[in-house]
Amino acid sequence: MADWSEEEYAEYLQAERRRFAWVMRRYGGLPPAQAEAAALDCYPYEASDAPFRGLVFHDEAWHWAMLTLHGAHYWREHPELLDPSPEYEALD
Numbered sequence: 001m002a003d004w005s006e007e008e009y010a011e012y013l014q015a016e017r018r019r020f021a022w023v024m025r026r027y028g029g030l031p032p033a034q035a036e037a038a039a040l041d042c043y044p045y046e047a048s049d050a051p052f053r054g055l056v057f058h059d060e061a062w063h064w065a066m067l068t069l070h071g072a073h074y075w076r077e078h079p080e081l082l083d084p085s086p087e088y089e090a091l092d
Contacts (some may be wrong), residue, residue: 006048013054016061017043019091023065026087038068062088 001091005010018037024035042064046053056064061086075082 004054009048009054010045012057013043013045015092016057019088020063020065022091023062023088024069027065027081028069042068060084 016028017036021032021035021039024030024034024038029033030038043056043061066078066081070078070081
């Protein structure tokens with residue numbers, strides 16, 4: 001992240017928000033506005049001088065959304081959700 005321009009950071013942030021919101025709608029049944037709000041909560045904008053800016057990017061939106069929906073170790077109770085779905089992978 002340190003080498004990313006502000007524009008690159010903003011684009012990636014927006015893409016992760018979009019993916020997170022999609023999972024929340026598709027797998028969580030949230031209405032669009034609520035899914036978007038959840039995405040903003042999970043992926044807030046961080047100033048360029050914020051310590052650990054972008055640390056949330058170390059895992060993809062699929063993982064963070066599944067943690068939100070199903071809790072820690074979601075893959076134990078829902079092994080079918082360990083890997084992103086083909087629909088999710090096709091978002092980009």
